[in-house]
Structures are given as structure tokens and as C-alpha cells.
Amino acid sequence: MLIFDQLKREDPKLRIISLGVISGLVILLAGLWWVQIVSAKRYEANLKNQSFRSVRVPALRGKILDRNNQSLAENRPRFDVNIYLEDLRPQFTREFASVARAFTNRTPGLKIRGKVLEEVNREARYRVASNITSQITSKLQQPQVLDSARFTKHYQQQPYIPFPLLQNLTQKQVAIFAENFTGLTGVEMEIQPMRTYPNGATASHLLGWIQRHDEPRDEEEIACKYYLPDFIGRAGVEASFDGALRGTAGVKSLLVNNLGYRQREEMLSLTEAGRNLSLTIDLTLQRAAEKALASAMPNVRGAAVVMDVRNGNILALVSAPAFDPNAFPNGISSADWSLLNNEKYSHMFNRATFGAYPPGSILKILTAIACFESNIMSPAEIIHDPGYFEDRRLLGTRRIKSLASPGDYDFKRAFLKSSNTYFIHFGLKAGLKKLVEVGERFHLGENTGILPGEEVSGEYPHSNRLSGKYAGDTANLCIGQGDITVTPIQVAAMTAAIANGGKLFWPRLIRDLRPADAVEADLNSFQSGSLRADVRLNPRHLQIIHQAMLADVEDSEGTGSAARVEGFRVGGKTGTAEGTKEQTTWFASFGPFENPRYAVVVMVQAGVSGGGTCAPVAGKIYKAILNLERTGPAAPQTRAGLN
């Protein structure tokens, strides 16, 4: 063997060298054996205890765009000032000495150890951070005193994450900071993407709002122990499509030394920006509808929906009063919050989808269909309305008021003057079962599916559970009173089906979702014109009803004459429903009459009457539609800013 040959060499000097080399190698071998075999368990345990912190890094939230790619929600750069604690360590130690001196001066003979040592350390750290805070904040003309409790908590829990000092610097402050503090140890100005809604309160209910949210959302994220500020959608599309908009958070791995300071950091998985969401909403029309609704009365509480009757696309969806979603990402004060949630106005409440109101006379459209289909009513037949409805046999002593002036009514006149007597008379003949069946064909009492979890279904009797209902209930149903409630979005879908000849569409609010970097979506994930049901309407009946709705607007006697628009023929039905506290006024309409394209539904709480309060709003919306059709869609805005 090579080794032993050398040991047997005659040359004694080489033999000594061989022995020396052998001993050295044996020492190494023994050392390796000790470390790798004998102590392996201990080192394996050490390996596992290495202090790594996974930190979740939120992705850039996707934009929300209108149908013409105008921005409804986007991100702008926000300038923050953060303190990097690990860089302040030398200053902490320096400050420690003077704090310790102060302590011993105060109580001579004090031993700096244990609890006292901790306190001295805490005080030293606080002094350093506090000095920096006052130095920076006073220069930025936003003087602040560092909150000791907040700082200490941050230091104890996550010293490896920078301490947020100031957020949302103004342009001027950014300039002052850059000039004065660039290069200051331990302090950095950083850019954070910040959610912003460029149109303020416009479409706020639809868009929803977002809130700080730093907790894990799925199992994978639970593995991360720490979170950088992230946001979660709390209402509207921000909530319904939170997952898609939020994208995929990345994971940053921080190596933390035994003192808890950050040693090094590294991205373990990259963030994937959220997808952009394109809506069917037309921003111009949305604005016009909001303006129109606001003009209905002072402090209006109501809703307006504009739907494309050909495919169910929602072009505008308004709820008043509205809120500014820009108030939320930076945190809203509790005073402002309670103001927005005022019981009467409840700004946060989306009346168009969450508000269920008695429909009143707009339901007479369905009563008419039921009566026509039962072959018990001919349009020419005349009924006398004495100003009330009375039937001793069916209703006993109860009289139901009719708001129409006393007189003789055929179908058209009864419809346009909204005679309760006329419709109860025939409705009772058609019967509860028939009336309910027609409503069920329009899926009243069911969700429209506009956004998951973002609506209520309203109340409508179920055809299997009609026992226990009396003629009085039937009479109420004929004129949309009693236990029935509908949401404006349901009425819009219903009106659209009346207008388009009986096709009930799923309302469509989302055009598509597309990756942040794609200009065009490669496929429409949300199909246009998704048919929910064929309501099976007789074209002859429908024609009579269309004519009556047209007359309601165009006839001088019609209740909805305020919705009349030059050059755009509108058909509609007004409604005024009495409630326990206040009345709900409605106007459900479509246009243009010859070739219906739009359904416009307006609801105002505590309005004067459907014709007086809501019809003018619809008229203004139709004017805006007409304008829009003449000028064409708005060009997409180009805005400076992130993404």
C-alpha cells in the first residue's frame, strides 16, 4: 500500500514526514467522525432551530376598469417613512450608557441587571427612535411623539420588520425628506402601492371598499408567520373578486439572528400581481345616473339601475347616499364610520342589491300578464273605480284605496293611471296561484346572482306554500303591497325581460378578468347574455302591455309623463308602495320603445310618488343615454401612477 510503503522507507526523514501527515489526517478523520457521527443529532436539531421568519409580501392589487377601460380603482404610489431597527443597533448601545447613568444617578447603588437592565434597554431604544421621530416629523411639519407602547410592542414582536413611522407623505414632505434625510442611518423613505379610487364616491357601492388585513387567508399562508400590510375587499367587487384582485402574495424569508434583528432577506416566492377586473359599467352613464338620482329630492335615499335589455349587462348601478372608498385604505376614524352607518341614511348600504322594498304598482305589469293569460280580462272591458275597492264576500269590511281618480277604466287607462280597483278586480279572478306563478317565472324572491353574497332575495310567496293565504293577500299581491318585497336589481331584470320579449337574463357586472400585464383578455370568463329563463310571454299580451307602458309616459294623463325625452320613446310604469314607516316610490321603464335596448329602474325611499319623484330621474338618465349614443364612448383615461 501507498501509505505503508512510505512508512517503511529507509529514509528516516521521509518516514517522519509520512507519520506527521498520517497523524494530521487521522486527527481530521476523528474530528469529522465526532462532528458527523457522534454529534450529528445535536447539529440536526440546531439546523431546525435556525431562526428563519417567513414574511408574506402582498402583491399589487389589480385595477378595476369600466367597459371603456376607464379606471374605477387603481394604485398610486404612497410614500412612507420606515425605521430599520437593525441599523440603529449601534445607536441603541450608545444610548444605553447614558440611560444607565441616568438610572444609577436617580437611585444610587442600583444594579443594572434583570428587570432593570431590560428597562434601561427599552428606554435607550425608545430614546433613539423617539429622537429620530421628532427630528423627522418636525422637519416635515407634522410633529409627532413616538408612541412608546406601540414602538415597544413592535420591537418585541417583530424587530426584523421595519417600524412604520409616517405614512402617506405629501409631495412637499417627500421633497423635504429627500433633501434633509437621505442617507440618515436607519431611516428610509419607501414607496407603497396604495389603493385609490379616482372617481371618489362614484360607483362606490358597486366597487366596495378595502380594509387593512394582516391575517392568513389560506393554508399556505398560515405557514408565514408575519405579514406586511395587506388589504382585503370588504364589499362590492373588491370583496367578491378579492382573490383575483389580490393576486398571489410572495414570501420573503428573513434570516433572523439570535437577537431577533434581521440579518438578511430573500424572496422565496415572487409576488404575482392581481388581475385587472373590467366591469360592464359605463363610467359616464354611471355618473349621469348618480347625478340624476341626486336631483330627485334633497338627501335622497334610493337606487337606480340601467341594464342592457339585450344581454343583461349592467351599465349603471347607483345607490344613494354614497361613500368615498378612498377613506378606508388608510384606516377610517370611528366617528366617520358611525356617520357612514347612520341608521337613516346608511351610506354603506347598497340599496340597489341589498335593499328589498315593496314594489307597489310596478307589479301590476305582472298582474296584467296573469289576467291576460287566464283569459278573464279583455283590454276593452270597462270597470268602474269609485276610488276604492270593496268586496264584502272576499274582504269583509276592508276597503282598499285606489289613488286613481274615480271613473270608468279600460285596461290602458287603468294601467297608466294605476287603478287599484281595476287590477284587484281582475287579479282576484285570476287567482293567487296564477299571480304567484307569473312572479315565479320572473324569479322574484330569488337572488339575481349579480355578485355572490352582495344581494338579498326579497320576499315573494312560494307557489307550494299558499295555504293560509287569504283573498286579502291576493288583493295585496295584485297591486304589489303586503308581504312582497323586491330589490331594484330584480326589478331591472324583470323590466328588461318585459322589454325584450320574455328573456330573463342573469345580470352581468363583470366583463372579464385579465392578467395585469395583458392588454386584452384572451377569453371572456364572464359570458355576455347569459339567459336565466325564458319567461314565455304571449307576444300579443306583451304588445298590449308595451303600449300601456308607452302611454304611461306619453299620454297626458300618464303617471310617468315626467320621464318623457325628446327623440327617445320610453315605456314605463310608476309605483308608490305604502310601507309601515314611509312609502317607496318606483319607476320601471325601458327604451327606446321601437327597439328596446335599455331598462332603467329608479327607486326612491320616502318619495312623493313614483311619477313625481322617480320618473324625472329616469328621464334624465335617458337623456344621458341619448347623449352617449350620439357622442360614443369616452376614451380611456391615461393616468400617471402605479400600474
Added chain:
Amino acid sequence: MYETNLNERKSFLEWPLILAMLGLMLIGTAFIYSAAFANESARTLSWFKQLYVKQIIWYEIGIGFVIALCFFDYRTLARWSIIGYWGTILFLILVLMIGSGGASWGARRWINLGFFQFQPSEFTKIAFIFMLANFLSRPVEELRSKTLFFKALGMIALPFLLILKEPDLGSALVFFPVGLLMMFVAGVPVKYVTAFVGGVGLLMVLILVDVLFVPIDSHWQVIKLEPYQRHRLLTYFGQDFAPKNATPTERKQAQLLQNKRSYNVEQALISVGSGGLTGKGWRQGTQYSLGFLPRAVAHNDFIFSVIAEEEGFVGSVIVLTLYTVILFSGIKIASQARDRLGKILAVGVVALLFSHIFINIGMNIRLMPVTGIPLPLLSYGGSSVLCSLIAIGILQNVHMYRRAY
């Protein structure tokens, strides 16, 4: 088996040496690949910028040197040793003036040639071995002269001091065992050698006492080491950085520093230890991929940790075995050398390689303090690879021109 081999005379190459060298180069490539690929950003580099590709290129250049060396008899080469020696000394002076180095402790060890971080201290070691071998190969009788002994000491001291000034204590100290063994084998009287050993030993002890027990900045402290060197020694001996009379603040500060300074050693030890018997498998190591074993050192000074973590004790033994083959081939070559020059040369090379191996592997398992000594053939780096291969080329050269039995 070699003594019975009648064909030995015909053997042109020292096969065990060459095979062990190729084996180590293979391992080096594989684990530099492994260590570098743990780094996300490194993966995005184009292939020709990858560290392992660069290492392969250095291996190839180095093999070119080995082949070139074989064309010249080592005796011819030794005649040029004076030029080589003073040339590298010149570079050592140059590096002190224009060199760049490890950012963290402001040392000047490299001359940046753009494509190549030229580290003169490595080449000095080779030139020094030639110089001293040439100097000592004179008749044994002459070596008894004291003047000659001191001249030899001077040859050691000059590069030692220059490299110490960089500062690179580890590389500087390597000159002592190498010089010592060369003198010993050349036949310098044993009393001189023992005096030399004693002197070096005393120097070491003085340094240690100075560092470990004498308060800093007192006039008793004779040897002023760089703070990081002192800290490495304190870490190695498990001493507190803080002096005995330190205030709590100073103690705390020292503690922080100590944790920082001992970080690499701790992590290297965890790497090696967690490898266990069979290791975690190639490219399965976590210590460097998670960044515990610092990226900057994983592929060069601490490459052995990577191998030990991924291949375990088995891998460590394989590496040690390959080094054993190289070292003992070297000793065998020394014993068969044609003349004393060849013998001294071979022993010098063996001593150099052994010192590097022992210090580097020892540092990975905390047998030795941390120094910037690379592991021959395995550590990443052009200077180190070239010098290791030139050293092996010298052995091969002595083998080729050996005397015939």
C-alpha cells in the same frame, strides 16, 4: 506493489496522483454547481457566467500548466526560481498598494485584472518552494553554516511579513511548516530546525497570550493584530470578546459582535454535523441554500461544509482519501526523486498541500481558527486552482525525471 512493479521505469505518469486529482476536480465542479445553484439570482446568469463553468475553465487552464510543466525538467525550472520569487514578492508589494479585498475587513489580497482576481500570495507559495528548494539543494555540508540558515529564514520571513501586512495571517503562517519541512528534509542540522520550531512555537504562544490575556491597548500588548483576527482567535478559543473589567454595555456590545463573528463557524459546523453519516444528497443541502452558510463563502473557503452536509461522513472520508492518495504519492515521489532538489521540491509541495487541507477542513469542524485558506482543488477561485494544479504538476515533473532504480 510499486517496488515489485518491474515496469515502473516506463510509467510516465504517476497514475494514483493524476486520478485523485481528476476525482477532486470532479467533486469540486459538482459541489460548486450545487452551492451556486442554491442562489436564485445565480441561476439566472447565462451559462458561461456560472461559477462552476468558470471553475472548469480554471481547471483546464491549470491542466494546461501541468502539461506545460512536464516539458521542462524541474532542474531547468529551478534555475529561474530567483526571478519567480522576486517577481511574486514584487506583486505582494504591489497588492499592498493597489490591491482590493474582502470588503468586510478591508484587507488587500487581490489584484483585480478584470477577468481574474489575481491573488499573489498563492503564487508566492509556489515560487517560494522553488526558491527554497533550489537554495537548499546545495551539498549538505554547506547547510551546516549558520549564515545559510539565516538566509533561508529570511526567504521565509520576507513573504511572511508582506502577506501578514495584507493582512492574511493564515496564508502567511503556511510558510512556516512548508519551510520547516523543506529544511528538515534537505538536511539542515536538527538543532537549527528544532530552534526554528521552538522559535515559531514561542511566537505562536506569545501571539496567543497577547491576544487572549493581555488587555487591549495596554502597553504590554506587543503584537497588534487586526481586530477581526483577534476576534477569530477568541472565537476559536471560546473566549469572551469583552475584557474582564468591561462595563455591562461593553459586554453587551462585545456579545453582539461575538455572535456576529462566530456566525460563519457555527453555521459551517451545523452544516457538517447535520450531514450525518450519508448526508442529505447532492443539491439537497439547506444550510447554504437557505443562506445560513453565507453565499459569499459557501463555494470557496467553506466548500467542504457543502460537501459534508450533502454527502455526510461518507463524502468527507472520500475527500480525505483522495487527498491521502495525493499526499502519499507526493511523499513517494520525493523518495524516488533523482536528486535532493527534486526531493526537497516534492516535500515542499506535500507540506503546502497538507497545510492547506488540514487548516481548511479543520476550520470547517472548528479544529482550527477561521482563516482564508482555500481547500486545494475544491475551493472555487482561479488563483487557488492554478496553484494547486501547478503544485501537482511539480510532483508529476519530479516523478517523470526521477532516477531509475
